Amino acid sequence: MQKKALKVNPKDNVIVALVDLIAGETIIVDQHEYKIVKNTQAKHKFVTEDLSEGDKIYMYGIIVGKAVTQIAKGELITTENVKHQSAKVEKKTATTAWSAPNVDKWKNKTFSGYHREDGQVGTENVWLFFPLVFCENRNIEILKDIFEKELLVEKTSKHQLLLRSLINNSTEDEVDNLNEESSKVFKNIEVKFITHQGGCGGIRQDAEALGRLLAGYVKNPNVAGATVLSLGCQNLQVQIFKDALAKISPDNKKPIIVYEQQKSGTVDEMLNGIIKDSYEAIKKANEIKRQPAPLSKLVLGLECGGSDGFSGISANPVLGQLSDIMAAIGGSTLLSEFPELCGVEQELVNRCVHEKDAERFLQLMKDFEASVVAAGSGFDMNPSPGNIKDGLITDAMKSAGAAKKGGSSPIQDVLDYTEYIQKPGLNLLCTPGNDVECTTALVSSGSNIVLFTTGLGTPTGNPVVPVIKIASNTALVEKMPDIIDFNTGGIISGDKTINEVADELLEHIIKIASGEIKTKAQILNQNDFIPWKRGVSL
Structure with missing residues (x-):
């Protein structure tokens, strides 16, 4: 039989309702009786004793609020009668002992992942496209459309099928019969694309932080390599990104393809180069298999x-x-x-x-x-x-x-x-x-x-x-x-x-x-x- 309520910690003066409680009913928690003052929905809390204004609210054994009005034993706590309060902390006051759980059943367990040269192991194998500045988002979206259409022939979504059936005055089943099944050109690699609104126009610290963030994505064990697009004049310069990557991965062996639009001539010329270089790198990354x-x-x-x-x-x-x-x-x-x-x-x-x-x-x-x-x-x-x-x-x-x-x-x-x-x-x-x-x-x-x-x-x-x-x-x-x-x-x-x-x-x-x-x-x-x-x- 399910419990109706739970006191999480012996120090607590609130109890969590595990089911809806009705005003007037009496429940027993840890051999103590409580009469519910107001209807209390599951997930909400009621107090274990009469509280006065200023009294502290304890849950999980710590201070989580204070009473701002009188609260009767068994009464629901709300944003009207309780406000936020927490304990002040100045420094470490003790060393907490820890008893590790028994992990015998997990010691020899394995998963099948993608091993990287730096010793990390990925749970996915991803080739990542991203811009250093928002000015390149459109080019990323163009590349996304090109690569996804050619590398992954996806089964049309049911929502698209619904619209297609309405347009053609046919049933969804009839349209679905014409739909191709999913088929991936490469079996061991995913191609993903990131866009963002940063890289320029803000404080330099934000641009540098974005460079470190993107470097972390390249370092992440799930990433096999990356294609990076730069405009050229933005705050987040290519060198800032490269320096950030070198700091966390000084012996980086992952392939990084960088294109800078202001050095590449027309958009068509740049995209042609990106597609050729990225395809060859993706094909090679596809050779990596789970172990x-x-x-x-x-x-x-x-x-x-x-x-x-x-x-x-x-x-x-x-x-x-x-x-x-x-x-x-x-x-x-x-x-x-x-x-x-x-x-x-x-x-x-x-x-x-x-x-x-x-x-x-x-x-x-x-x-x-x-x-x-x-x-x-x-x-x-x-x-x-x-x-x-x-x-x-x-x-x-x-x-x-x-x-x-x-x-x-x-x-x-x-x-x-x-x-x-x-x-x-x-x-x-x-x-x-x-x-x-x-x-x-x-x-x-x-x-x-x-x-x-x-x-x-x-x-x-x-x-x-x-x-x-x-x-x-x-x-x-x-x-x-x-x-x-x-x-x-x-x-x-x-x-x-x-x-x-x-x-x-x-x-x-x-x-x-x-x-x-x-x-x-x-x-x-x-x-x-x-x-x-x-x-x-x-």
Whole structure:
């Protein structure tokens, strides 16, 4: 029988409703009775005791808010009676002990990936086209159209078939019979295309950051090589990009084809050269084949978006358990979204192996929040209307649940935006909470798989790396099966444990990393790419 409510931590003075609760009913949680004061929807919280104005709200064992009015025992907390508050953190105060999970069943497991000369292993084999400046977006789009039409003959989409049937006054089945089946010219290589709005017109620091971001994409193990387009006069000069790549990959062996329009004559002449050179390079990259690799070669990016009141007790803890497994077998994870770590800083700094990393994390958080305040906002504005509607009413509450993706293992390194992962184990990566900006950054820092938890549903994908959508609840899977890859809702219903679901998820990851199955984002051709613009336009 499913529990009606859950107290996450013994220190908490709020309880999560696992099902809709009716005003007046009495429920029992941990042998204590609570009479529900108001109708409380699943995912929302009620208090365990009478609270006065100014009293602190605790969840996950930490401060996540404060009462701004009196709240009666059993009463629902809302944005009207609770506001954001988090504990102040100045420095590392302790060293957190860690007990690694038993990973005997995973030690000799492998996935089938693409081995690179620098020792990394890709879960995909991608030839990437991208511009250094937005002025070249049109040429990228022309190349995209040319290469996709010739290298991949795709079955026409059902939506296009619908329109075709209406135009021809025929049935969809009749039109479908005339449609060609998919056939790829090259079996071992994907050709992907990136466009963006950066590279010039803003502060030089943003152009340099974009250069580092794109260099990270070339360095990413899923990329076999790249075709790079430059106009010539932009802030992000070719040499800046090359210097950024040389810094993170000094012995780069991947083929990089660079064309600069202002040195190439007409567009036709440039495109002819690009097509010939790129085709030969793509043909050679197609010769690379999958081979077995240990799971320690996986670099998992950890992210959440469209979170709900269940994310922090189902999907995110599953990623936390998975992160701990990866740390124990020598693999790597990247925990991102710094605005969603507000309120849990003390736990995280205490988990940092090195004092300098603890100090750096706090400084990055302080600088990030200062820039947000300077723009007239604050981290407390992070929860979206959808978050709030589904039970995440303060940033600290959202953060406490989001941080569960990082498990409990020691933090080996702290990285700023565009820095590339260097150490196995859990790493912190400074990114915004914005879904696509975060995913874009995780890939640039070396993730070869991104794990994306969601309670409300989001279609985010990436052109280079598989993005696995992990639902916090079964209702979402049933409502949006076209974008969700994996369900952790069995934890909420009480049918499965976090450890059981984490093991199932890792088996699923291995299949995706080996190319046995595609993610829903890949099937939908969801190739999102948005750099984090930290400065202003000039």
